[in-house]
Amino acid sequence: MTPRPRSEDTPKKNSAKKPAAEKRTPAERPAAGRKAAGKAPSERAAGGRETAGPVPAGSRTQEPGNGPVPAGSGPVHAAVGPADRQRLLDGTHHDPHGVLGAHPVAGGVAFRAFRPYALGVTVVTEDLRAELRDDGDGFFSGLLPLRAVPDAYRLLVTYGETVLETEDAYRFLPALGELDLHLIGEGRHEELWRALGAEPMEHQGVTGTRFTVWAPNARGVRVAGTFNFWDGAGHPMRSLGSSGVWELFVPAIGEGELYKFDITRPDGSRTLRADPMARRTEAPPATSSIVHASHHEWRDAEWMAKRADRPVHEAPFSVYEVHLPSWRPGLTYRQLADQLPAYVRDLGFTHVELMPVAEHPFGGSWGYQVTGFYAPTARLGTPDDFKHLVDALHRAGIGVLMDWVPAHFPRDEWALAEFDGRPLYEHSDPLRAAHPDWGTLEFDYGRREVRNFLVANATYWCEEFHIDGLRVDAVASMLYLDYSREDGRWTPNEHGGRENLDAVAFLQEMNATVYRRNPGIVTIAEESTAWDGVTRATHHTGPGGFGGLGFGLKWNMGWMHDSLDYVSHEPVHRKYHHDEMTFSMVYAYSENYVLPISHDEVVHGKRSLVSKMPGDWWQQRANLRAYLAFMWAHPGKQLLFMGQEFAQGAEWSEAHGPDWWLLDPAYGAEADHRGTRDLVRDLNTLYRGEPALWERDTDPSGFAWITGDSADDNVFAFLRHAADGTPLLAVSHFSPAVRHGYRLGVPEDVPAWHEVLNTDDLRYGGSDVTNPDPVKPEPTGRHGRPASVQLTLPPLATVWLRPA
Template sequence: MTSKEHQSDPAVGAEDRARLLAGTHHDPHSVLGAHPVPGGVAYRALRPHARSVTVVRGPLRAELRDDGDGFFSGLLPPGAVPEEGRLRVAYEGTVHETADAYRFLPTLGELDLHLMAEGRHEGLWRALGAHVLTWRGVRGTRFAVWAPNARGVRVAGSFNFWDGTGSPMRSLGSSGVWELFVPGVGEGELYKFEITRPDGSRSLRSDPLARRTEVPPATSSIVHVSRHVWEDAEWMAHRADTPVHEAPFSVYEVHLPSWRPGSTYRELADQLTAYVSETGFTHVELMPVAEHPFGGSWGYQVTGFYAPTARLGTPDDFKYLVDRLHQAGIGVLMDWVPAHFPRDEWALAEFDGRPLYEHPDPLRAAHPDWGTLEFDLGRREVRNFLVANALYWCEEFHVDGLRVDAVASMLYLDYSREPGGWRPNEHGGRENLDAVAFLQEMNATVYRRCPGVVTIAEESTSWDGVTRPTHVQGPSGFGGLGFGLKWNMGWMHDSLRYMAHDPVHRAYHHGEMTFSMVYAYSENYVLPISHDEVVHGKGSLVSKMPGDWWRRRADLRAYLAFMWAHPGKQLLFMGQEFAQGAEWSEAAGPDWWLLDPAYPAAPDHRGVLDLVRDLNAHYRATPALWQRDTDPSGFEWITGDSASDNVLAFLRHDASGRPLLAVCHFSPVVRHDYLVGAPDSVPAWSEILNTDALVYGGSGVTNPGPLKPEPRHAHAHPTAVRLTLPPSATVWLRPA
């Protein structure tokens, strides 16, 4: 063979051929497709399983030579293959014609790559993942994935017989991103990334930024195109009108798969919207809806951070649910889990053959409690992945708030770790400085880009400044974390411990009900009775109360009215609003049969549900209960030390000073002529809510008519209201 003939040989060279077959080629576009060579245009294609490949351009038909192993090549005349050239590929029993993927320039621009390298691509989901688009006049799907340690990446899916050999992706330089535009691939196709790891082995991985997945236990990603047309413009336009901490905020926590087992997102859009509207909650909080392989994790072990779980429908179906709730005036909060992820070999763990999303230090990577891996929050690309994910749910799904799970496990390097099982930070402390910086960045970014959205921390320690703005430094030396609200775990534990005591012993634990006011204004709080309190042997809320069934229900009703009157927002987990007696089960869901009129005890459960409905109605209509939640001037003790009587009494004030008087009596006896101190500025009071009312299943001991204060000194006030305190009940009074 002469030198000239050798230069004109269009076949793929031995080295490139070996790398393409091994899945280790970083630039397949430099080899495949049309390339000028001496004497014409070399055309090379890699089409495994094909019988023949023909280049088609207008009347031109040029069949390529079969070079074996799926390679085809040919030498075409100069200028014979312009941009519009296509490939006709014959397989056994079928012929497929398409544009050649390897004639296209990269679909990602320099700005995208620069922002990703900086860790500042706030619309990351628009760059990575699978996107149907028209590129250079051709319709197809752009696949892009971050895998900086990979020796090669190929895309495999239903469109190429799950053989990625013919679909190698190109590396976009130091960004660590691999990209390929595949003509003809559209919505609904299944795909994964086939990654060749540093050791040469291959791994098939789901897309970290997949926006739709198969129904578990299947694990493929799905090319998705959203067609939902939003109809919540009025809600979105006004949700930022009033800051959340100055607005009514009463939350119904829901595990969607089990709320009505078997229901889809669209069915829940009817059922859940109607129920929450009837019961009067201002918001629903959804336990994690991001895709997760094991239903028993309740969504807290996420593998598909950008995909709503396919168990209940498509991403557009989930958008429809949010849309319907908004149209009914109901806000949507979502549990978000940036603390950890599971080790499934098809997901994020050692994604490209080395620790990538997880911390490279084994002492920092393994979560000691859950058998999962912790994110490497010091890596800018990982922070970008998570910050963009928070924005994704708020911007693409119109979510109104993110309740961030397990914040304490992120903040402390020694969380659940024994001595010697963790390393101090650069200052010798136990604080996770990377996590602090991440949470500050996430909160600041969400509040900047998404007006009206609130972030809520599940943080169980006394970390200073969880809800302080990020730019305000506290005594600890850290700026605030920037959350809008924080779960008040101390209030929850103390108050439930008090209620679990028999009333005869409660006098000795009275401080458990009053201590929360010592720190009530240190953060912006939510009072959470969440799913965590009614699982793993803890019993349901009503079952925590002592005594017989009547006393348990009475205590529950009194407790709920105390909770709704206490400073802070309210959260109640599904089933507790009608006194479900059993623990929650994700398999069975709430015991709705308890409300069936045919069930003899249904009135007992309906009474509690009616109380919750009325609590929410009065709450919404009474600014004193929410307008100054974070202002100490919005609260005033009447008596916090009547321990022997098991009585608490306090005032709530709205911005104009108009009060509500709450009197809580946690003893199963009637107390007649009980004097409760009251401000002399109110000429008469009216009882607007009494948890002992017959309609709620109580004994009917009420205080009818206007109640005029007497000139009797009581509880440090010059006047007092004479009340009959019902057994185990809370009474709300307001100016007549």
């Protein structure tokens, strides 16, 4: 072929545009320099393997029935046209497959390749070998007198002294089906992670990776990674119509490859972005996505088969909240699997709740500013390593909850913010997009693709990682348009109200979807207002006209604040705050509640749980023990943050975690810290064995006050009832005095009561004032009951009694 003439302004060969330097990491920049020297983009170039030297320029083969074919023969029109050429160079081509690859034309089949920095490209089929003409700027073309496009062919690409044999990525049909695209367009793809992202697969008989990304505003998208030295010029993706999805199947690329999407924005600028659907990422501060396929073989079939046997609100549910990176700093997921299940099982908790494990760039956010919604943080290992931890917890009989953060995301320029050059995941209205408290962005819940991204993410964790429940963070910030916003900084909804109707619809859809697809799971709302129907079914409309949000449980923030305020007062002043401990029963059955003593209550100057208590060290521990037993007996499920189970005196720090040294016998901790831990173990053991403490948590018939108004005595006494009516009597005494012969009304049909728990027991560090013998009712009326018992109430203690 005659070489195509150049104009003065035509870029010279090997001058294809590169991503802007400021969008590359330091590790990426040297790679681009190596290419300029005529080296191969990679010894593992897309679909390639190194061959024995360059192809001779004058090679020719015989095509049966077509006569001899001179290498590189063909008219000029086989080359990429000027307009397509420029769009490919600029990274703005919507259909590179319509230009590159092999296409039937008049006179044969036109082969076109775009291989920046290559010195030569040769087409090889079973019966043919032909060198393509160099058209400059990395473009190569040739017209071969074939009757049809070959079913398979390969390219030999020459870089300096290296020749790579590779499949042509542009000979493949789309690797994403029409049904997937339809569901994505409708916002109803419940397994979105199987359609978008990087998926290692076999396609048209060839092994490789399908890259797909939703970027409807992009003028063009290319995939860049380790396989092309972070220059995506030679790997433009095609747009799959109105779906906004871009796709490219890259042969021979597999697990472990790093990648990002090189996106040309509407204004022509470019941005290098991590994959929103990446299932694995680099460990921060690195930000690349990693091609991943799971190989974990689950061994928790028994757990998964039984977890739906009993509704969560009618089952024992005692939760140990954990920040994995700091529980024992330095441990990986697999090392945690060797230690955490045994510890939690020994203490008797039914579940662990993991603070967010999804990837986040800033460790100081504790995981609450997520950039990789589909990837467990790489700080502790791979996704399969995390599955191994979940598996180990399940095999130890422990359920796994995780914090899920669909309320907001950070502004990092390599992540979701203005992903394709315009607001995409965030709301287009700046007043709706910017979160006023955290400097982050809020999701646009009204956009169906964004809602789909989040709903599918919830199901992803439940299905791919066998997560048993999601605690949804900051629900209140989602529900209210005026959340933390001053007048004039928010816009009412279509009915003139402050409710975020889009967020309501999203939460309802999320809950309905995960419950339908995953029997036995639970969703838990951290919702700090009096929103009606948080745990009501989505199809049941409440007084406010809204259907229920559909959560299984809700954190009882009111109980937490009131009860902590009460115990923080000196005993002499507690009678003036008595109602703070009783008010929770006014609304205890309006929702299905969890009583949370979480990480939020032991940081930022709030002090640890034991340090909130008044008095000297003995009194502080006694107050703590009495409070924990009151909490375990109160209607609702329990949640306790790590370190509080052994009365750690210091606030939690993510840098060093719990003060485990306090449990060292050399420290003399048996009475101080080990005693509190032993109490927590006994609380959980007794709790799990007493249906009265959990079977009717959401049924008013499961609770009855004995006395809720003994303010001068600092005494609270109530009964809990199991489904069969079996009672348990709980008495909390928040005064440092010992009260002998304290009379309490009781049911007359119980012949005797036996003390099964006393937080003043000597082995817990108490003064050992107990009721060792069965206590028999007397026919003396008290508290509106015909019978009563006389108890000795220990100082600053809670006692539990059950029928002897």
